[in-house]
Amino acid sequence: MQVTVRLLGILSFSYPAFSKFHPIQLKEGETIRGLRKRLGLPLKEVCFVSVNGKMVGEEYKLVEGDEVIFFPAVSGG
Template sequence: MLLEVKCYATLARFQPKENEYHLGPKPMLRDLIVFLGIPEGEVKISFANGVIVGPEYELQEGDRVGLFPAVGGG
């Protein structure tokens, strides 16, 4: 499955170098997060094709995925 994945801020260390993923049939976003080795709970906001999605989102060929950690400021 071809996906465009971007990991932001502290998740940048998990940024994949490739765009092709072997996640099995009907993969969900949570499968991608596990595949990338991101610890459970570190992804706080996720997007697919510019729309906020949850871990149950079923990935589609060609999706553009953005993964964000919790961010603070003040």
């Protein structure tokens, strides 16, 4: 199945192609956790994940056509 993935902020530094929506092929039933690990994104660097505009958890099962956005933790001062 195919989903599109986008990484925001500092997360996109490792994968510049993912600074815009980028298609990726996954196995049926893949979860957000599996996708995050496949992309090599450490859990501590991901603040939250959005699928089709809604926040989801790591156990969310992706389906064909989902748009996934990984958001980094933000800090400032």
